[in-house]
Amino acid sequence: xxxxxxxxxxxxxxxxxxxxxxxxxxxxxxxxxxxxxxxxxxxxxxxxxxxxxxxxxxxxxxxxxxxxxxxxxxxxxxxxxxxxxxxxxxxxxxxxxxxxxxxxxxxxxxxxxxxxxxxxxxxxxxxxxxxxxxxxxxxxxxxxxxxxxxxxxxxxxxxxxxxxxxxxxxxxxxxxxxxxxxxxxxxxxxxxxxxxxxxxxxxxxxxxxxxxxxxxxxxxxxxxxxxxxxxxxxxxxxxxxxxxxxxxxxxxxxxxxxxxxxxxxxxxxxxxxxxxxxxxxxxxxxxxxxxxxxxxxxxxxxxxxxxxxxxxxxxxxxxxxxxxxxxxxxxxxxxxxxxxxxxxxxxxxxxxxxxxxxxxxxxxxxxxxxxxxxxxxxxxxxxxxxxxxxxxxxxxxxxxxxxxxxxxxxxxxxxxxxxxxxxx
Ligand code: AMP
Ligand code: GLY
Numbered sequence: 001x002x003x004x005x006x007x008x009x010x011x012x013x014x015x016x017x018x019x020x021x022x023x024x025x026x027x028x029x030x031x032x033x034x035x036x037x038x039x040x041x042x043x044x045x046x047x048x049x050x051x052x053x054x055x056x057x058x059x060x061x062x063x064x065x066x067x068x069x070x071x072x073x074x075x076x077x078x079x080x081x082x083x084x085x086x087x088x089x090x091x092x093x094x095x096x097x098x099x100x101x102x103x104x105x106x107x108x109x110x111x112x113x114x115x116x117x118x119x120x121x122x123x124x125x126x127x128x129x130x131x132x133x134x135x136x137x138x139x140x141x142x143x144x145x146x147x148x149x150x151x152x153x154x155x156x157x158x159x160x161x162x163x164x165x166x167x168x169x170x171x172x173x174x175x176x177x178x179x180x181x182x183x184x185x186x187x188x189x190x191x192x193x194x195x196x197x198x199x200x201x202x203x204x205x206x207x208x209x210x211x212x213x214x215x216x217x218x219x220x221x222x223x224x225x226x227x228x229x230x231x232x233x234x235x236x237x238x239x240x241x242x243x244x245x246x247x248x249x250x251x252x253x254x255x256x257x258x259x260x261x262x263x264x265x266x267x268x269x270x271x272x273x274x275x276x277x278x279x280x281x282x283x284x285x286x287x288x289x290x291x292x293x294x295x296x297x298x299x300x301x302x303x304x305x306x307x308x309x310x311x312x313x314x315x316x317x318x319x320x321x322x323x324x325x326x327x328x329x330x331x332x333x334x335x336x337x338x339x340x341x342x343x344x345x346x347x348x349x350x351x352x353x354x355x356x357x358x359x360x361x362x363x364x365x366x367x368x369x370x371x372x373x374x375x376x377x378x379x380x381x382x383x384x385x386x387x388x389x390x391x392x393x394x395x396x397x398x399x400x401x402x403x404x405x406x407x408x409x410x411x412x413x414x415x416x417x418x419x420x421x422x423x424x
Contacts, residue, residue, distance in 0.1 A: 007069025036362025146178025334407025
């Protein structure tokens with residue numbers, strides 16, 4: 001079968017890597033990909049958000065199945081466009097993608113269907129938002145309504161910081177239209193975890209659990225990023241917590257979507273805070289997480305294409321998990337997340353290829369002649385397997401010692417939050 005993957009990042013490299021292992025795949029295309037992806041798939045030089053051009057390409061090339069990585073094309077309606085033309089594509093349609101595309105929509109939906117989440121209010125008027133923040137006090141969380149590449153949520157430790165954030169979002173329009181409307185919500189205390197399922201109408205199946213590291217610096221300091229590292233599975237999601245997540249979150253989402261008459265087929269990612277009162281939703285994403293997809297896909301034993309096709313057709317599927325741990329450390333460019341540098345030569349990738357249990361997924365990389373060069377904020381995901389989390393961590397950080405590019409930085413504490421739950 002001819003398969004097309006949409007997207008450019010580490011998540012898409014992991015999707016392509018996993019699909020490539022399927023004997024059902026005859027040709028693999030990626031639009032547009034990155035230098036790592038181009039080693040295993042054919043480059044399609046069309047932007048992931050140029051929905052019409054992608055559908056034209058899929059028709060002309062006779063693509064049998066398309067998998068969408070990032071949220072932007074989904075929110076743009078790539079699934080609607082492909083389906084209109086009778087092309088098979090895995091992801092939610094535009095209406096369903098609002099669960100990620102609009103925080104206000106997602107919060108309203110959660111409130112209506114009793115899905116546990118932080119108390120919130122929505123504002124389009126700066127003065128009213130300011131007044132609310134002054135009334136409620138800090139800490140408090142300010143979020144842009146629309147898509148902001150993972151940078152639209154600010155945890156504010158003081159009222160002043162919250163007002164400053166509101167000013168930047170609403171008056172200075174930091175994220176354009178996406179931040180004209182804001183959601184202000186209560187600060188939740190607890191530990192974060194990511195729970196991803198595949199949904200097809202009434203049916204769902206859970207993927208392995210994981211934990212992201214959203215802040216830029218060690219010890220969860222610094223600004224929010226797209227994610228600086230992840231590991232799977234996470235002991236934060238115990239069997240009891242998972243039961244609650246399924247019952248109070250996933251199943252209520254499915255029920256709610258049905259009542260709203262919204263058809264959902266694709267991945268659904270619940271970003272959770274595991275609080276003393278139980279799991280609460282911080283956000284929904286209508287796709288796999290990045291960097292969570294990397295360790296998750298490393299641990300799934302299934303033939304990914306077969307599983308997606310079966311699930312797409314409405315069959316029951318079972319996810320077989322590798323009992324080993326997987327851990328991913330993101331290597332970032334100087335200046336990330338604000339203004340990442342680009343065009344720096346990456347050294348050491350050939351050395352790392354030889355290491356056992358290590359896989360490197362590219363994110364912001366490009367090729368200049370024979371050299372790999374940086375082309376974005378998150379550059380590489382250095383991932384490793386281990387029989388214990390500790391072993392996976394050691395292998396990943398050991399591999400990083402071989403890699404360098406000017407301005408490279410990364411967190412040194414990926415996985416550390418899990419150790420308090422583990423014996424080895
Ligand atoms: P979001 O884009 O909504 O997932 O928010 C990004 C990050 O901000 C989350 O991963 C959390 O670390 C933090 N965050 C968001 N909402 C809250 C909240 N209500 N309480 C505490 N932290 C939050
Ligand atoms: N890692 C967080 C996200 O994919 O949104």
